Amino acid sequence: MVSGTPAAISLAPSFPLAFAKERWPLVPGALAHLGFSIIEPTTVVLPDIMRMRLESAEQQKARVQVSSCCPKVVRLIEDSLPEAVPLLSAAPSPATHHCRDLRKRLGPDCVVVFATPCPDKADEALRPENSGSADEVITFIELTEWLDQRGAWEKAEAREFSSQAPYWTYAGLLVLDVSGMDSCRQLLRQSDSLAPGFYELLGCRHGCVGGPGLPNLNNIGVRGAVILEYIESIRHTS
Numbered sequence: 001m002v003s004g005t006p007a008a009i010s011l012a013p014s015f016p017l018a019f020a021k022e023r024w025p026l027v028p029g030a031l032a033h034l035g036f037s038i039i040e041p042t043t044v045v046l047p048d049i050m051r052m053r054l055e056s057a058e059q060q061k062a063r064v065q066v067s068s069c070c071p072k073v074v075r076l077i078e079d080s081l082p083e084a085v086p087l088l089s090a091a092p093s094p095a096t097h098h099c100r101d102l103r104k105r106l107g108p109d110c111v112v113v114f115a116t117p118c119p120d121k122a123d124e125a126l127r128p129e130n131s132g133s134a135d136e137v138i139t140f141i142e143l144t145e146w147l148d149q150r151g152a153w154e155k156a157e158a159r160e161f162s163s164q165a166p167y168w169t170y171a172g173l174l175v176l177d178v179s180g181m182d183s184c185r186q187l188l189r190q191s192d193s194l195a196p197g198f199y200e201l202l203g204c205r206h207g208c209v210g211g212p213g214l215p216n217l218n219n220i221g222v223r224g225a226v227i228l229e230y231i232e233s234i235r236h237t238s
């Protein structure tokens with residue numbers, strides 16, 4: 001980042017898995033030491049995204065819609081299942097929408113970073129339809145290394161995010177329609193026989209909590225329990 005340039009960071013909702021529990025309250029303060037002035041979980045935009053998905057389904061007159069949130073699934077559809085392209089929701093991903101919102105709030109000469117378990121999100125940010133999204137996409141592995149190198153934890157004090165997302169928005173991590181590429185491919189091939197609805201398809205097994213950009217991967221049961229613990233920790237304040 002250029003020193004003196006206003007900077008914001010959006011944290012994908014699996015961020016509690018990237019840091020030890022004792023560090024959760026220090027995350028905003030540690031990121032402020034890296035130079036970010038707005039620090040928010042991506043899920044702050046989830047209520048907006050739900051509305052945009054409904055509008056997209058109405059406009060596309062679609063009985064079945066597929067989320068465009070997972071770059072692996074979007075690539076699968078575009079490369080091998082062109083008949084499923086019309087099913088893709090026109091609503092942007094939460095990452096794209098949040099990064100655009102952060103840019104609007106900070107002004108045109110800013111840097112917006114998206115931190116994620118998903119290395120493929122860098123491709124999403126480069127797509128023309130997602131212009132104005134993140135300037136930089138970094139994995140949680142890279143973010144934890146950056147924080148360690150800068151000694152940010154030692155200097156950080158507990159503070160709140162610039163805005164916290166409602167606690168229920170994190171529960172989306174634990175609700176999987178379909179995950180894993182084989183299962184996604186199979187469902188998309190049968191899209192004519194699917195019940196009407198919105199389908200969240202996630203290319204990694206177990207969804208984004210299984211994303212390759214997360215450090216310290218525990219088994220899946222432990223990861224779910226950690227997310228539940230985080231939800232409980234913010235439940236009465238968000």
Ligand code: SF4
Nearest residue numbers: 070118202204208211
């Ligand atoms: S499921 Fe995997 S590939 Fe898809 S958005 Fe999540 S981390 Fe990325």
